[in-house]
Amino acid sequence: MPSSRRAFLGAAATLMVAGCSSDVLGLRRSVRVAVSWSGQELHAFHDVLDGLGKLDYPVEVVPLGDDISTAFGARSGRRPDLVMLPQPGLVPRERSERNDLQAIPDELANPGRARLWEDLLVYDGKTYGVPFKTAHKSAVWYRPSVFRDVGVEPPRLWSDWLTLNKTLSDAGVRPLSLAAGDGWVLTDFLENVLLGIAPAVYAGLATATDPRPSRRPEFAAALRLLGSMWSAPGTLAGGVKRSLVQQFPDAIVEVFGHRRAAMVLASDFAEPVVRSFAADPDDIGVFTFPALAPGAAAPVVVGGDVMVLPKPTSDDAVDLVRRLSDPTAVDPWIRQGGFLVDGRVSGYSPELTRLAEQLTAPNGLLQFDLSDQLGPVGGINGLWRVLTDFLIRIGDRGSAVVPEAVDAAVNELRGVES
Template sequence: MISRRLFLGAVAAAAVSGCTPDVLGLSRSVRVAVSWSGTELRAFHSVLDGLGDLEYPVEVVPLGDDISTAFGPRSARRPDIVMLPQPGLVPRHLRDLDPIPAELVDRNREPYWDELLVHDGTTYGLPFKTAHKSAIWYRPSVLKQVGAEPPRTWSEWLALNRSLSLAGIRPLALGAGDGWVLTDFLENVLLGSAPAAYRALAVADDPRPSQVSAFAAALRLLGTMWSAPGTLAGGVERSLVQQFPDAIVEVFGHHRAAMVLATDFAEPVVRSFAVDPADVGLFTFPALSRGAAPPVVVGGDVIVLPRPTTDDARDLVRRLAAPAAADPWIATGGFLADGRTTGYSPELTRLAEQLVAPGSSPQFDLSDRLGQLGDLNGLWRVLTDFLIRIGNRGSDVVPEAVESALAELKQVES
């Protein structure tokens, strides 16, 4: 039996989109499961509204962090389309998915998608929304106070943090309540310092990061930043209970920090809470050493079709795949379309151009590639414990904390 909360959520979501659900059995709607909420969910409804008159109703079912339940046992509530925020799940659910219609497959899309979405020559997922996970939002006025520019290397970033701390300004707001913020940080450090090791872990059949020396080295590098006294706004205690929107408000609303690591989809939150709309800047994760390539980590949401697929579901996917379909969301901010570089704010234009720039080598979110090892009870928990051991406590605690993190990770691997 459908729960009251899910029933009311589905009806409310469908009402917002102007579509009629079939919860009373009056019509056969196309059910779309999504993880989005708040402004993102409203933006997706605007996309649906922009598709014009449809010959079928559309029911949007917001599942939040429970999106993986869309692949549960077959039932009358099984969604027809899933907007999947973890493309790494696709290889694990091939038996549950129908292929994407061949005419919708973009042969020119970025190669990191094919590694996850194409199996034995068949495509099982269609990129809808790209997430740039190497973006740092900041207030330019604060950097000007200490006569600094956005850092170009990791050592320059550490130096900037010291300058800000000496001036009584907390450099970093950290949304550690969202474990993916911590994994994004580590992934950027690992990709920037040891790209070959990153790739090897991403494609390994049985990844064992605890046994990779470059992974341990990346933890030590990350520890130098998180452990520096005065770096984290509110200390470890506040960082642990902050989700990423809270950390953004710390920077742009409360002015208790100078910068925050947050993806492109943070843009609407930044714009909503910025006390001074002109005091918004963005730089991308700096190179780990002079002359090295800066890391570019990406994620995203993909469209998949749970079996059995209906003609109406395939028609809706065709409409969502049209180049102009996402324009309403792009207009509200916080959306990057795969391969597209126009129509964005200046900040997101920079991110979009970096993703397709010659010589740029974006790599997909490692924690997603690691499967269960990279999720809530794996790398998320390990990095949360690592932060607790080192946050604002000075570099002397880092070596022991790294060893503890590797030992904890080894237990997860086994």
């Protein structure tokens, strides 16, 4: 999903070039690759390209950040030949509504792909995307030393998490750093809760042609549960005001750099930021979102970046997809941290190994990011804004305000859906 997390560890470069530009030298036409990454992620992708060896064509990497969707609407200049799309849920819509994508050649359309990728990337029997990067969106990074000092352990149930927060708060420790400045962090929280209490409803909304979450009582129930955490006084580091302006990397620094909070909900791609700012490299832990009730499976929400080919494509662009699909191609990025590959469980740090193993486990609940599949309802002017307003109404104000705030959020979302 587009977000300012793409800007961590430095400002975005406006253009990086692997090889020489054919537009300048008049040689073989370059393959232009549009990406949403910046900073460390962009540098890591450049290393991946360097590791491919000598290519018969130049490659230009064009960082578009939050504006990655503009790669499909270019009307002046050259369109990108390959897009690293961070919203897999857009693939069928781009294909069916705008006919913008070229089908992936059969030899690259992996028939053994996990069902979730298959559901997202196949349309009318043809494949329109190749997975490149998987994001584990149910990960919570924390400082084990704080837990030890207070005498608590990572939660196994949602109720345990609420108790843990209260214990930390009573001990003078702010439990949670929240990057509410990035609305997708708020949707990640809600998606985990909704998936945990109503997996069938979650899956139904993800595949509905006209999804209307506000009409589902389970959506309101998920808001109430979420409200029980966010409304608890003393939970949010810096309170609501700081949370609202705090973006993804800042929330991580709050925990591991400034050490003003104990934990942060942050995907696997947070790892380089965690390690860069951790005062103690041995004081890094990760647990995953707990089950919402005894005997229930724990939710696992995933996202990812997929390679898609805008029309018209070229043989060179297809060749680059083929090379990047090689299982060893991403080794340079894996060594730098913050990168997971679907189905691969080796070569990571201990923390990411745990997350990778959970993605391949046969038990538990596993679904793709819901907001990316809801269209505008799940975006910045939809669910993002609704959850931001919800946080403003309840943050640090106690549980008594939650019921009224839930009703307001449901009504606000209903207005977006209409």
